[in-house]
Amino acid sequence: MSYPIKFLLLQKSELIYEVIIRGESPADNVSELRRQVTKLTQKYPSEEILESCLDFAEDHAGITETLTKIKCNIDTLKTDLQKPLIDRTANLLNHIYHRLQRVVTSKKSDNTAALADSRDFYETLCVQLQKIVKTEARSRAESTSNPDYEQTSLDNLTKLSITCERSLSPDLAKIKFDGKSCVRSFIERVEEFRVSKDVTDKKMLSYACDLFIGDALHWYRSIKRDVDTWKDLLTTLKEDFDLVDYDYRMLSEIRSRTQGATENIITYFAIMKGMFSRLNKDLPEEEKLEILIHNIRPCYASVLFTCSDIKSIDELRSICRNYERIKIRCDNFKEPPTSNSNSVAPEFAYRHVKESNKIQYTQRYYNTSNFKPNSYNSNTSNLPNKELINKTYAINETLTKSSTKYCHRCRDNTHTMSECQAERTIFCFKCGLKDYRTPDCPKCTPKETETKN
Template sequence: MADTFKLNHLLFEELNYELAIRGVLTTKPHDERRRILARLLDREKKSSSLLIALSLYTYNFDKEKTAIESTLNSIKNLINEFEGDTTDTLYKRLKSRLAHITGRIQRMPIDINVPDEVTYKNESLATCYLMDADLHEKLSASNVVGNTVSQSFGTSQPIINIPAPVVTCHSRQIPISEWGLKFSGDQKELYNFLDRVVEYARARGLDNNELFNAAAELFTGDAFLWFLQVKTNLNNWDDLVKQMKDDFLPPHAEDDIWDTIKSRKQGKTETIVLYSAVMENLFKRLSRPPAETTKLRIIRKNVLPEYMSHLAIYDVNFVSELVKLVKRLEDANYMKNRNQHKSIISEKGCSCLSHDGVVAAIQPGTSGADKAHKNYKGNNKHKGFQKKSNSHGNSNRRSVDDMVETNSKSESSNVETKTPTFSPSGNSKGLVCWNCRFPNHTFHNCRSPRTTFCFKCGTQGVTSKNCKCMGNQ
C-alpha cells in the first residue's frame, strides 16, 4: 500500500498530526493549516533530504494509542458501508486515511523492552493492511455483475467490430446563470437546491470542475456574500457542498435525516415505486450513504403491513428486488379488487344512466342507490320519460316513478300493521320496503320476517308468478 495521501481527505486531528511531525505547531485556522501542509508535502517530493522531525513531536504512548484506535474504528465503519468503485470520493478518502494511519503506526516510537507496546504496534499495522484488503474485496464484489455480463458475450458468436457512424450534434450550452437555480441561504431549500443543480449539470454534460468554476452564479443575496468569503478555502465542488452543509444546516442535521428515514413509512395510497424513490433521495442526503443491506432493511420494515407476510417467504438482497416483489403484490391487489367490483355489479347491482350519460353501478339498499334513484327520477321528469311498448301494444318496461307510485298505493291498502325492525343509518328518503311497508330501505336489506309479495311491483299476497302486474302481461 503506497504511503501517499491527499490532505483534503484527512480529518482535523489527522491534519494536526501530519503538521506536528514536521515541526509545525500552530493555532491558525483549518484552511491555513491545510495550505501549510500542502506546501511541505511539495517540498518533500522535490528534496529527499527533508526528513520528518519526529524529535519535535511530543510523544505519549497512551495518547498515541487512543488516536490510532479512533482512526482505525472510523475507517473500519466506512469500509463496511462502502459500495462503489475507485472513482467514488469515499474510496479516495479511505485510501488517503489508510495511508496516513499506516505511516503513523510505522513511525510510532516504542520501547522494545515493553512487550505490550511491541505487540500493539505490530497488530495495529496488520489491521491496516487487513482493512485495505477488505476495501479491495469490496471493489471486486461490485464488479462481479459487470464481469459476468462481459463474460457472457465470450461464449456467443464472434462479434464483428463495425465502426459506429459519426454523429455530430450542435446544441447551445445553456449558461448556469440561465438555469433559474439560486440559493439565498434558506436551510430548508438546501437539499432540493443541491439535488437540482447536480441533475441539471448531468443533463447538460457539466462535470464537477466546471460546476465549481461557475459556482458564483448559483448564489444570491446573503448566500452570495458567504460564497465570496469562503471560496478561497475551497478546492472543488465536493468541498463547496460540504461547506454549505456545515454552515447552513442546523446542528445534528444528519441525525434529523436518520430520524426521518427510520420513521418514514409507505403511505396507504402510495405505490412502492414512489416510496422507494423518496427513500433513496433521503439516503443521498446523508454524508455517507448507507450500505445496500441497511437500505433494504429499513424499506422492507416500513412497507405497508399487508405485504409483510408475503415478503417473509422471499430472500431479498437488493432494494430493486424488493420493489419488484411489492409491485407484483400491488398489481395482484388491484386485479382482485377490480374483479370483486365487477362481481358485485353483476350479482347485486343495477345500471342506471346518470345525468351526464355515465352508467353507474348501484347496489340495492345503499345510499348510492338511493341517490341514483333520485337523480334518475328527476332526470326523467325533465326529459319526458315514457313507457315503451312492444309490437302488441303492451308495455314491457316500467319507469322508476311508476314503481314508487305502486309502492305508495300498496302501502295505503295494506290492512296489516307491522312494527319496524330495521332503522337505516343512511339517507334513504323516498324508498318504501315492499316487505314491511316501512320507508327508508328496500326489501333486500329488510330485517323483518319475509312476507309474500310480488318482486316486480310490490303487490302483497301474491308471488311474481301469479301477479297480474304489467311485468306479466
C-alpha cells in the first residue's frame, strides 16, 4: 500500500521537514525549498527513509501543527466542498503517515501516550475525510448522472489508514530468489531476516510473492494454493530447487577450502562453520577438526607441533589466535631509539654500537686490513690461518654493506658526510686524527722506516 506525497502541495513547515529528514539544510523561502525537495526526493524516496533523525519533542510538535491544519481543512470542507482542498488535505495526511511511521521505528520516544494521541487524532481525521470524499463523490455522481463516478472517485483516492507495523517490502526487495542461485543460501538469508525483524510465519507467508523473481516466481504461482504455512513453503522450495548431489559437492568444496594468505583465523573458522552448516547431515566433531588442521596455513605448524593433543575446534581456534597475536607483536617490534638533545634522561637511552667501530675493531684484532680470502702466501709466517682470514673478511663485508649512514667527521651514524653541517676540517677517516689525511696519518699508516724497525 503506497502513500504518495505531492511535495509541491506542501507548505513551508512540511517542506522544511522533508529537506531536514534527507540530510540537508533547508532554504529560507518556499520556492527554494520546493527546488530542494524536487531534487532530494528523486534520490531519497519517502519509503526508503525509515527512521527520524529529530528529537521526539520536535517531531511531535511538527505532527501536531500539521494535524491542526488538516482539522481546519476538514472543517472548511464540511461547509464548502472543494476538490483542490480535498487533494491538499489527503496529501498532508500522507505526509503525516510517513512521519508517524518514522517516529515509531526510531523508538526514541519515552512518552508513548503522546504518540498514541497523535495516531488516534490522525485516524479520526482520516475517517472524517473519507466521509467528506464520499459525500463529494455522491454529489458529483448525481450531477453527472453517472452512478459509477462515486466508486471511481473512491478508488482513485489514496486509502488513508495507519498501522504501527512498517511495510517490509523495501527490505525484502534486497532478498530475491530467481531459481538459479543456491536455494539453501536463500533460505538461510530469509530466515535470518524473519528472526531479526520478528516477523510471524503467517505474515512472512503473505510477503512470499515479493521474494521470488523469474522462474522462481512462476514456480510460486503454481504452488501457492497448495501450501498453508511458511515452513511448508520452505520445505517445498528446497525439495524442488535443491541439487541432488549437493552434500557430495559441498563436502568436496569444504575439504579443498584452505585458509587464504591474508585471511585471519577467526574469519576462516567462521566461513568453515557456515559451510559445515549447509550440509544436511552434520559431520562429527573429530572430522571437522581434522579438516581444519589440514587446511589452515603452514605457519601454524610450529605451534601445533607443541600441542599435538588437540581435542576440540575451540581449542584449535584459541591456539591459532594466540599465535597470531604473538606474530603481530613481533612484526610491530621496534628497536630502541637513540638519545638526542630533547631526551630528559639520556643516561637511560640505549647506546648503539657504531658500525664503523665494529669494522675497525675486527680489522685491528685480526690485522686483516691488507688481506683478502685466498690471496696470501701460505709460506709466510706470522699470518692468521686461511679459515680465520676468510671468516674475518666476510664479517667486514657484511658490516660494510649493513651500514646505511655514517659521518666520518662527527663519528655519528645519524647522517652522511655530505649531509654534515659541521665545520670542514682535515682529519683521518679511520681514526679521526685532525690535520692529517688517512694516507699521511701517523697512527693508521706508519712510516716505512718505522715499519722496518
